[in-house]
Structures are given as structure tokens and as C-alpha cells.
Amino acid sequence: MASEISEFDLDAYKRIRENVMMFIKSASLKFDRSSIRLLDIAPQDHEGAKQFFHNAEVLTADIDPNSNADFIVDICSKNCSVIPNNHFDVVLCMEVLEHTLNPFAAVSEIRRMLKPGGTVFISTPFNFRIHGPLPDCWRFTVHGLQALLREFKSVEIEELEDKNRFLMPFHYTTVAVK
16 A cells, blocks of 8 residues: 555645635634634634634644643533533634534534534535544535534535546535534
């Protein structure tokens, strides 16, 4: 088995990273206000929300105890003793759900942490190689994302298409309102 990363995967990674950065930037244009409390889930490999949000209160959560996150939690578990119900106006969950063992539990926990009317921004790869941090368990289609987010009032899903492969997008970005 070849261990080199293909040109396709290098290009897909570049497109996905650019899409994530544009997605976070668009979230910041709408929600970067001093009255906003934002949770950025697992931003350890990238600057995440802090790169774009300068006015909102930005807190971080991660499962890795060495991450220096504000909250060390498993988003697949109830973390009521650490993070209260209805606590955040905005949650960013970029490139995380594919690494969870139970994405339904993770989305339920995100929903629990969001205030009524709060917004979650989610990005997930679809047509991309297995990657770290391991485990890398899932790929979601638009239908899977709709099922995961069925308890939210509104869900908007955008895809980053591969013009050479019909119905095989590189990536999804999703905005859901509680």
C-alpha cells in the first residue's frame, strides 16, 4: 500500500481547508459581537474561531487533556457538570463529527449546550481520505446530516462539489438553529 498522499488528496485538503476558513469567517461576520458566547470544539490543529472572532467570548472544548482547551469533555457524553444547559449562543464544530464514536450523541450534546435560538456551524468532509486525529469513523451525506440535525428548527446544508464527480462532494458546511 502506498503511503504517499495523492495529488487528489492534497487538492481536496486545500479546498476543504479554504472552505472551512470561509465558513468560519462568514459565521464571524454575523456573530462576532461582545454579547455572544461561542464554543469552538476541538480547534487544536488550526487557529479556529479565535482567528476570526475578536469581540465574542470564545471558549474551547476538546477531549484531549493536553489540548489546553477551556473544557476537557467528550462531546458524545453529557457534560452537564462542566457546561450548563443553554449556555452558548454559537457552537463551531469544524471537522469533528467524523472523529466521534457516536455522532448522534455528539449532536444531542451540542444542542443541549446551545441557548434556545442558538446556532451551530458544522463542517464535515465527505470525499476525503482517512485522517487524524484517529479514530476517523464516519462520512456524512446531506441525508445523514439532516437525520443528525432533525431536532433543530432550521438546517441549511451547503456542499463543496467536485465538478468531475457527480454526487461526490468534497465537503459539507451546515448551519442549524435550535
